[in-house]
Amino acid sequence: MELRLGNGVEVREGRSRILLDPKAVEVGSAIFITHAHSDHVPRGLESFRGPVYATPPTARVLRAKYGARRGAIVEVDYGEEVRVGPVRVTPLRAGHIVGSAMFLVEGEGSALYTGDVNPRGGLLEGPAEPRQADVLVVEATYGSPEFVFPDQARVRVELALWAAEVAAEGLLPAIEAYPVGKAQEVIAALNRFTELEVAVSRSVKAVTDALAEFVPLRYSDSAEGPAALVTGRAIPGPRRATAVATGWTLLGIPRGYDTGFPLSCHADFPGLMEIVERVSPELALTVYGRTGRLARAISEMLGIEARPLGRRWVTR
Numbered sequence: 001m002e003l004r005l006g007n008g009v010e011v012r013e014g015r016s017r018i019l020l021d022p023k024a025v026e027v028g029s030a031i032f033i034t035h036a037h038s039d040h041v042p043r044g045l046e047s048f049r050g051p052v053y054a055t056p057p058t059a060r061v062l063r064a065k066y067g068a069r070r071g072a073i074v075e076v077d078y079g080e081e082v083r084v085g086p087v088r089v090t091p092l093r094a095g096h097i098v099g100s101a102m103f104l105v106e107g108e109g110s111a112l113y114t115g116d117v118n119p120r121g122g123l124l125e126g127p128a129e130p131r132q133a134d135v136l137v138v139e140a141t142y143g144s145p146e147f148v149f150p151d152q153a154r155v156r157v158e159l160a161l162w163a164a165e166v167a168a169e170g171l172l173p174a175i176e177a178y179p180v181g182k183a184q185e186v187i188a189a190l191n192r193f194t195e196l197e198v199a200v201s202r203s204v205k206a207v208t209d210a211l212a213e214f215v216p217l218r219y220s221d222s223a224e225g226p227a228a229l230v231t232g233r234a235i236p237g238p239r240r241a242t243a244v245a246t247g248w249t250l251l252g253i254p255r256g257y258d259t260g261f262p263l264s265c266h267a268d269f270p271g272l273m274e275i276v277e278r279v280s281p282e283l284a285l286t287v288y289g290r291t292g293r294l295a296r297a298i299s300e301m302l303g304i305e306a307r308p309l310g311r312r313w314v315t316r
Helices: 056-066 152-168 182-193 202-210 247-251 269-279 291-302
Strands: 002-006 008-013 016-020 030-032 052-054 073-075 082-084 087-093 101-107 109-113 135-140 172-176 197-200 227-231 240-245 259-261 283-289 305-308
Touching: 008 109, 016 087, 016 101, 030 082, 030 087, 052 056, 056 073, 056 202, 135 269, 135 291, 152 172, 152 182, 152 227, 152 240, 152 259, 182 197, 182 202, 182 227, 182 240, 197 202, 202 227, 269 291, 283 291, 291 305
Parallel strands: 016 030, 030 052, 052 073, 109 135, 135 283, 172 227, 172 240, 197 227, 240 259, 283 305
Antiparallel strands: 002 008, 008 016, 082 087, 087 101, 101 109
16 A cells, blocks of 8 residues: 555555545546545536545535535445445544544555544534554644643633623624534534524535534524624624634634634644554654644654655555
8 A cells, every 4th residue: 555645645556546635636536535624625526527435414515615516426424435446445433523534545554544633523523433554644733732722612611601791792793613614513502502593604504504414503694683693704893793713713813803712623732642542553644734743743752653744655
């Protein structure tokens, strides 16, 4: 089995070539998409005839948000094995957002690609369920020791309480959250911990509607009573207070927002190290983010061979 970072994470065994989260669609290769965040969705999907493999929730968003052809997406559930020549590919729960998957690739050896991962999960998605593999390809978004998130259950409650307090003052709490995944977590927190109506922007509504079969939430595109707004862009205005929900608020609240909440769908640094320990690979390859820093930490703290994945083929 050979791996490299090229058109996404590429895996090659014999004549079989697998693309994991490719940057662009490519005829003749099997394409697997971990989740529907834009940096994991290939260009050209709207005209591609497939096959593209994704979990059912991811497939719904790929059609609703990115215009993927209905017949192009092959829906595969967690644990459902896909054969690509001599290789077996199995999606596993990643815990990142609703429907997010890791992919276990097995042939002459095995490799687990995490995509974006979260060992804790959230209100709407269970925790990651990694399996042992010879090689681990792990994301490094927050792959540096300074990134340690506060308890996420507490952050959700604090966000909801802030929204309720702002609404009680006669203002509209406008909460910015990425429309895919994070926005649904915010809506779920508001539904669970407040009595507020939840209004959503058009971009958030399109995605949340697509996921309605999997995550029934209470929201509308307008609200008459005390309400909170969940939007892809919280724009300041009269009679409103703005907040942003992202793990990057660990570095500070961005200019233009009244407050921020370090609510993340990613693993923080300890979470990434936990994933590596649970997989216990012979080799860890880091991608996307603080790849060098995470690889050094894995080597020094866990005693596992690790390095960033590059464009040269790695053979295991």
